Amino acid sequence: MQEEMISTSAEAVEDSILPCRHEARADGVEPAAPLPENVIDKPVASKSPAAWAYERLILYIQQFEETLDSDHEVAMGFAGGDAGVLRIEGMGYFDPDIVTFSGTDAHGVRTQLVQHVSQLSVILRAMPKVTQHAEPARIGFRLRADLEKTGK
Template identity: 35%
Template sequence: METRVLRANNHMQEALSNLRNVENVKEQRKHLHENPVAAIRGIIESQVRDFEDNLEDDYELGAWLASFGNQILIIVEQIQFEEPTLIIFKGRDNSGNKLQLIQHASQLNLLLNAVKKQTDEPRQQIGFIHN
């Protein structure tokens, strides 16, 4: 009798644990749906890091941003994630002019590009900011 009670108790605890896990998954999905930047932040970071890791020393990361009916090349220095919906790209163009693009996550198209460095200074890794 005692063994059956222990088994029943174990099954009940396991069922409660499974229910909590399901609720946690539902909550995470709801959060990602309401917060698209959180959903894509890790993907963007890993893609940028992988691209940077495979660049030759005399190249740096550029990105073609499709906005305003034009394509804009930005030498990316920093990517800032402003939850829930904005991504901010900071950097410069080939002439050294500072650029900053504030982009809604739903409109993001980003083409990573290897750009020949204009200086002999060591390449800086992209900085990521999470807000």
């Protein structure tokens, strides 16, 4: 006989505002990074679409970087246009609905993409690291540290 779980009204409200993430992968790898407290402690309903997209992108970028070797860095490709690939050097948002990405393209040209959250569609790619840097840049870890520090 299966037992039915009973929740209090407070637990039901809490469950409705906490973020949820689920992934299933063929290689069986589980997402390693837990949600940072600043993503968890602020109800989803109180965040702008831009802030919420920004926070989740940071988590995906960091998780992707954890799979890279020391010869590669994370870059983004953008669906639906000729923007090409951008080596991610910065990311931000402008409430209520704009997300920004800055960096350099495959030719080393400084680039910034300003995108409405309703048009957000990116692909994370591994690019060879810039040769003059001894260590690969890991923007995801810097973005996450900033997110945890600022609470935004």
